[in-house]
Every structure is written in C-alpha cells, then in structure tokens.
Amino acid sequence: MSVKKVNLSHIKPYGDQMDDGAVQLSFTLPVSNGPRAREAARQLVSSMGFSEVQIVFSEDLGDDFTFFVVYGRTEKFVDYDSIKALGVESPKMDMEQVDEYISTNVRRPVTIVGATIGTDAHTVGLDSILNMKGFHGDSGLERYKMFKVYNLGSQVAPTELAKKVRDVNADVVLVSQVVTQRNIHIKHLTELVDVLEAEGMRDKVLLIAGGPRITHELAVELGYDAGFGAGTMPSDVASYIASEMAKRTQ
Numbered sequence: 001m002s003v004k005k006v007n008l009s010h011i012k013p014y015g016d017q018m019d020d021g022a023v024q025l026s027f028t029l030p031v032s033n034g035p036r037a038r039e040a041a042r043q044l045v046s047s048m049g050f051s052e053v054q055i056v057f058s059e060d061l062g063d064d065f066t067f068f069v070v071y072g073r074t075e076k077f078v079d080y081d082s083i084k085a086l087g088v089e090s091p092k093m094d095m096e097q098v099d100e101y102i103s104t105n106v107r108r109p110v111t112i113v114g115a116t117i118g119t120d121a122h123t124v125g126l127d128s129i130l131n132m133k134g135f136h137g138d139s140g141l142e143r144y145k146m147f148k149v150y151n152l153g154s155q156v157a158p159t160e161l162a163k164k165v166r167d168v169n170a171d172v173v174l175v176s177q178v179v180t181q182r183n184i185h186i187k188h189l190t191e192l193v194d195v196l197e198a199e200g201m202r203d204k205v206l207l208i209a210g211g212p213r214i215t216h217e218l219a220v221e222l223g224y225d226a227g228f229g230a231g232t233m234p235s236d237v238a239s240y241i242a243s244e245m246a247k248r249t250q
Contacts, residue, residue, distance in 0.1 A: 008080040021073040023050065028067050033060040041068045050074055086217040088226050090240040095139050098238045102146035105246035112141060112241070114174040115152035115161050118188030122178035123154045125211060129174065129234050138233040147238070158192040162199050170205055172241055177211040185213065186222065193223040206244055208237065 006018070015022020025045060031037045038055045045053045050072030057069035093101060102110060114130050116123050127140075130151045134140035142149045150168060152161065165173055175192060177185035189209055196202040202223070209219040210228040219227025226240055 009082070010077050011080050012077045013074065015073075021075060023072050023074055025050075025070045025072065026068065027070075028061065028065055030065055032064050033058050033066040037066045038068075041066075041070060045070050045072050049076070086215075086220065088216050088228065088236075088240055090243040092235070093239045093242065094235055095144055095238070098235070098242045099144055099146045101242045102245065106146075106242075106249050109146050109148050110172060110241060110245050111148045111150075111168055111170045112172040112174060113150045113152065113161065113165050113168065113170040114176070115156035116154040116176045116178070117156050117158055117161060117192055118177075118184065119155060120177055120179045120185070120188065121154045123176070125178060126151065126154075126174075126176035129176075129210065129232070129237055134234045136233070138235050140234045141238055144238060147241075158188070158195040161192065162195045162201065165196070165201060165205060166199065171245060172206045172208065174208045174210065174237070177209065177214065180211075180213045185211065189219075189222050189224070197223075206241060206248070208240075210237070 012019045012021045013023050014020065029037060029040060029044075031040060038058055041055055041058070042053050052071075052073045054071040055068060056071055059067045061067050112130075114126055116126050128135035129140060130142055130149055131140040132142045134143070141147045142151075150164060150170075152164060161173070161175070164170070173196075175189065177188060179185065193202065193207070196205070196207070207224045208226050208228065209222070209224045210232060212230045214227045214229050216227040225244070228237060
C-alpha cells in the first residue's frame with residue numbers, strides 16, 4: 001500500500017482523507033434547543049467560512065443554553081515548514097532513567113518545591129505532576145528516588161513560597177497557574193520572579209511554570225527557565241529537571 005507524501009508547506013485538517021479540510025467544532029449558544037437554535041448554529045459556522053456544515057449534536061443545558069457539536073470543511077491551510085515555535089528541549093526519559101541520570105550526573109537528590117500561587121485554588125495540574133499517583137500511569141515526581149518534593153498546595157503567597165525555598169534549600173521551584181481571567185496568572189507569575197530576585201534566590205533555582213495557558217515562550221518572557229502547558233506528563237518535567245540540573249552541576 002502506498003502512502004501519500006504530505007506537503008508540509010500546505011497542510012490542512014484531516015478527517016476521512018488527506019487534505020479534506022474536515023473540522024469539528026463545539027460551542028454553546030444562549031438559546032433553547034430546537035430547530036431555530038440548530039439553524040442559528042449552522043449559520044454561525046457558515047459565516048466563519050466553513051462549508052458543508054452539519055449540526056451533528058445539540059443538547060439543552062437548561063436556562064436557555066444549548067451545546068452544539070458541528071462538522072464543517074475549510075479551504076484554509078498553513079505552511080508548516082515556515083513555522084517556528086519556542087519549546088522545552090530535553091531528552092525524554094522514564095522514571096528509572098531519570099533517577100539513574102541524576103545519581104550519575106548530579107550525585108545527590110534534587111529538592112523541589114511546588115505550589116499554586118496567588119489566589120489560584122486549583123491543584124489538579126500541580127498534583128498530577130507532583131503526587132505519587134501521577135497522571136495516566138505516568139508516576140508523579142514524589143515517586144522518584146532522586147527527588148525530594150514539597151507540595152505546598154494552593155493559594156500560596158509568593159513570599160511564603162520563597163521562604164520555603166530558602167528553608168529547604170530548594171533546587172527547583174514548580175508553580176502552577178490555572179485561573180487566567182484578566183491575565184491574573186501573569187500578575188502572579190511576575191510577582192514570584194520579583195520576590196525571588198529581591199531575596200537573591202532567582203539565579204539559585206530552576207524556575208518552572210505550568211498550566212493550561214502556559215507556553216514555554218510565555219514563561220521565558222516572564223523570567224522563568226521553562227514553561228509546560230496542557231498535555232504535559234510528569235516524566236516530561238522530570239526529564240527536563242534532570243538534564244538541566246546536570247548542566248548546572250558541571
């Protein structure tokens with residue numbers, strides 16, 4: 001069976017076949033479910049430039065709101081060859097490999113302090129990285145033999161986090177931010193950098209930010225060493241910490 005070579009300078013969404021431009025969208029409209037609501041959804045998606053629009057699912061959410069799943073096709077494409085994006089670069093290792101790498105190249109346990117800072121009360125992302133259970137079978141950093149982890153939980157003030165970093169002589173600071181309304185995550189992340197700099201600790205720690213709206217590019221712009229977004233696994237963070245700590249030990 002022959003495989004069609006993909007033209008990376010002209011890539012489109014893939015549905016049933018290459019370059020068919022098939023897209024699935026989902027959204028909510030503030031109207032009651034019914035024929036008029038479905039037609040409103042169809043016209044809305046059509047106005048976005050999609051063709052062959054199909055309303056494949058609609059569900060009444062109550063209080064005059066309806067959720068839709070819609071199929072459509074687009075003629076738009078992107079030139080993948082021309083795209084440049086800043087991302088975290090480190091060799092991918094599993095838990096045993098990370099422990100061995102740190103033992104060989106750092107030659108001591110690495111101390112990590114993690115928290116959700118500011119007014120953010122969400123810890124699901126932070127816990128999925130740090131807690132032993134981890135995420136989708138990928139063990140959290142607490143399970144690694146060469147990591148000593150302090151999970152401070154949610155709504156931790158930057159000054160409180162800085163104090164813990166100093167008290168335990170932390171090597172790594174891992175902060176999570178989920179709430180992004182009015183860019184409050186930017187404010188919180190910037191405050192932590194300012195506090196660490198004022199305390200003379202910024203250059204002594206590996207500073208990592210994480211969250212669904214966090215990118216490596218944004219994190220670096222705000223003064224962090226790395227940023228991890230949606231889909232990050234504990235071993236991704238562990239591999240990065242191991243490789244960066246080894247570089248700093250040399």
